[in-house]
Amino acid sequence: MQLAELRGHKQYADRAFSVLAVAAAGLVLLILGMIALVMTRRAWPAFGAQFFTSTRWSAADQVFGALPFVWGTLYTAVIAIAIAVPISLGVALFITQIAPPWLRKPMVYLIDLLAVVPSVVFGLWGVLVLSQHFGLGRSFLTAGIILSIMITPIITSLSREVIETTPASEKEAALALGATRWEMIRASVLPHSKGGLVGAVMLGLGRAMGETIAAALVIGSALGQITTNPFAPGNSMPAVIANEWGEADEPHKAALIALAVALFVITIAVNLIATTIVQRSMKRSRGA
Amino acid sequence: MYKMIAFSAFAALCVAGCNKKKEEGGGSTAAMTKEDKGAAKAPESGPVTINGSGSTFQKPYQEVAIDAFTKANASVKINYGGGGSGKGRQDLADQVVDFAGADSPYKDADLAKNKGGDVLYFPILLGAITISYNVDGVDKLQLSPETIARIFQRDIKKWNDKDIAADNPGAKLPDADIVVAHRSDGSGTTDNFTKYLDQAAKDVWKLKSGATVEWPADTQAGTGNPGVAQIVKSTKGAIGYVDLSDAKASGLKFANVKNQAGKFIEPTTDSSSAAGDGIDVKDNLLFSAINAKGDASYPITYQTWAIVYAKQADHAKGTALKSFIKFLISDGQAQLKPLDFAPLPKGLADKAVAQLDKIQVP
Numbered sequence: 001m002q003l004a005e006l007r008g009h010k011q012y013a014d015r016a017f018s019v020l021a022v023a024a025a026g027l028v029l030l031i032l033g034m035i036a037l038v039m040t041r042r043a044w045p046a047f048g049a050q051f052f053t054s055t056r057w058s059a060a061d062q063v064f065g066a067l068p069f070v071w072g073t074l075y076t077a078v079i080a081i082a083i084a085v086p087i088s089l090g091v092a093l094f095i096t097q098i099a100p101p102w103l104r105k106p107m108v109y110l111i112d113l114l115a116v117v118p119s120v121v122f123g124l125w126g127v128l129v130l131s132q133h134f135g136l137g138r139s140f141l142t143a144g145i146i147l148s149i150m151i152t153p154i155i156t157s158l159s160r161e162v163i164e165t166t167p168a169s170e171k172e173a174a175l176a177l178g179a180t181r182w183e184m185i186r187a188s189v190l191p192h193s194k195g196g197l198v199g200a201v202m203l204g205l206g207r208a209m210g211e212t213i214a215a216a217l218v219i220g221s222a223l224g225q226i227t228t229n230p231f232a233p234g235n236s237m238p239a240v241i242a243n244e245w246g247e248a249d250e251p252h253k254a255a256l257i258a259l260a261v262a263l264f265v266i267t268i269a270v271n272l273i274a275t276t277i278v279q280r281s282m283k284r285s286r287g288a
Numbered sequence: 289m290y291k292m293i294a295f296s297a298f299a300a301l302c303v304a305g306c307n308k309k310k311e312e313g314g315g316s317t318a319a320m321t322k323e324d325k326g327a328a329k330a331p332e333s334g335p336v337t338i339n340g341s342g343s344t345f346q347k348p349y350q351e352v353a354i355d356a357f358t359k360a361n362a363s364v365k366i367n368y369g370g371g372g373s374g375k376g377r378q379d380l381a382d383q384v385v386d387f388a389g390a391d392s393p394y395k396d397a398d399l400a401k402n403k404g405g406d407v408l409y410f411p412i413l414l415g416a417i418t419i420s421y422n423v424d425g426v427d428k429l430q431l432s433p434e435t436i437a438r439i440f441q442r443d444i445k446k447w448n449d450k451d452i453a454a455d456n457p458g459a460k461l462p463d464a465d466i467v468v469a470h471r472s473d474g475s476g477t478t479d480n481f482t483k484y485l486d487q488a489a490k491d492v493w494k495l496k497s498g499a500t501v502e503w504p505a506d507t508q509a510g511t512g513n514p515g516v517a518q519i520v521k522s523t524k525g526a527i528g529y530v531d532l533s534d535a536k537a538s539g540l541k542f543a544n545v546k547n548q549a550g551k552f553i554e555p556t557t558d559s560s561s562a563a564g565d566g567i568d569v570k571d572n573l574l575f576s577a578i579n580a581k582g583d584a585s586y587p588i589t590y591q592t593w594a595i596v597y598a599k600q601a602d603h604a605k606g607t608a609l610k611s612f613i614k615f616l617i618s619d620g621q622a623q624l625k626p627l628d629f630a631p632l633p634k635g636l637a638d639k640a641v642a643q644l645d646k647i648q649v650p
Contacts, residue, residue: 132522
């Protein structure tokens with residue numbers, strides 16, 4: 001009887017909990033949906049064919065083509081990835097495979113610390129040190145370097161977690177066959193964690209594309225730049241929004257909101273793909 | 289997100305620091321016992337907070353004026369957030385603030401969207417935009433509007449170009465590349481600078497005017513006036529448009545610019561005030577000080593307004609706001625020169641004071 005009473009109580013609590021959880025989850029979706037809806041409505045007048053094809057962005061002539069900014073966003077993110085991925089993977093492998101146990105905790109802590117530095121600090125550092133002291137100027141490359149520092153922690157910590165799921169048996173099997181540490185990493189750790197690592201990189205990519213202030217400070221704010229020259233000044237979607245919003249009138253404002261919507265869609269797509277890849281790889285490694 | 293930049297962050301810190309916070313409780317007694325330091329006294333009432341936002345151009349003056357005014361009127365607390373003229377106008381339209389600072393007025397089409405009805409414009413100061421440069425061995429530079437236009441749209445790429453030489457007879461100009469610096473953020477300074485070129489060099493200037501314009505890609509962009517000043521200071525061969533106070537603060541050299549009368553004029557607070565004398569002012573106190581007539585006028589002079597609603601909703605607030613605006617256009621003007629701003633010329637100041645009567649306080 002006591003048990004039944006308890007169970008009844010439990011069921012009640014269970015139901016309350018699930019209602020709360022569903023409500024919370026629903027609220028997040030609702031907020032996301034509302035943001036998308038309101039923004040798209042405000043941006044609607046700016047979405048024309050030229051928004052996706054034109055390379056001109058002129059408030060005076062009311063021509064708003066987003067193409068150079070989409071290019072700048074993707075290009076700086078790719079530069080950031082190219083720099084951050086080898087470093088992050090190296091750090092993750094060092095922490096999990098090579099570092100003595102007493103060093104692991106402080107290393108993890110130090111890397112995570114990078115993630116909490118406000119982006120404006122990175123931006124200012126970029127302006128003062130990279131642009132001026134090292135003479136890189138304001139360019140795609142400067143922005144890419146700053147972004148790479150900002151996404152290193154997220155890629156490192158995700159990679160570390162994925163790598164740690166490699167079963168000891170697989171590693172020991174490789175070592176037992178006479179593999180060196182590097183051969184062991186190549187033969188068992190990397191194949192095992194491949195999917196998760198790709199996901200980690202893509203999450204970093206999403207972060208790099210959405211970064212605003214640091215990019216706005218160092219990217220150079222040049223219009224109409226679609227070039228692969230990393231030393232050229234350019235612009236990215238969030239940087240344009242941050243720079244121009246304060247003094248914008250309609251329809252300039254609508255165009256900036258349209259940029260935001262486009263950025264929203266791109267980053268959500270990248271993040272969705274990333275999570276799918278991570279989840280699939282997790283499932284596979286758990287199944288193994 | 290507005291111009292979220294380090295410089296405005298620093299400026300915001302300064303506001304917080306500079307406005308010595310008055311405790312509002314015992315404020316009114318303090319106001320009664322205080323000696324009058326020339327600041328207009330607001331009629332006694334409970335503690336009032338007035339909020340303003342907008343133009344970063346007039347912000348240094350607002351900070352000093354607010355400090356002086358609230359010292360004399362301890363029951364009034366005033367906040368002025370920057371954010372740019374566009375933000376100020378929007379905030380006032382949405383009635384988020386009690387007054388806006390703006391370097392250019394509302395567009396006619398937007399006036400109907402103002403929730404509080406008709407607005408009044410009070411001009412509060414004039415300021416010069418310098419053409420600052422960094423060229424070794426050139427300590428004196430003269431530029432005509434056409435040459436400035438050609439430089440900034442990258443038709444002229446060398447310092448020893450014939451157009452520059454023609455403006456500077458006898459000067460030794462180096463064979464150095466010109467680096468053009470401009471604002472990366474939307475800005476009233478850019479708006480007024482490009483409006484000037486659009487008027488004074490209309491046959492040459494091709495980039496039109498606005499808070500942001502289509503600068504050629506081979507130019508450098510900095511955030512805020514200090515950002516442009518910083519590029520000019522650190523780059524050999526650089527030239528950029530920077531407001532007078534930031535140019536002086538950064539120790540930059542700047543050019544004398546040819547005005548309508550054909551004279552090359554140095555940007556100073558006096559030559560800006562002189563520009564204010566040579567302009568046509570409309571009945572609603574709207575005007576443009578750009579490219580003003582007059583022998584002594586510095587031509588790239590611009591203006592900024594405080595904008596308020598004609599019909600105030602609250603007695604205490606409206607009264608305090610009215611006396612603060614009065615302070616800005618009368619007694620406060622003495623604070624302008626040390627900040628490298630130009631006071632309003634007498635005629636304009638009188639018109640502004642007369643317009644105070646149009647503020648209706650219930």
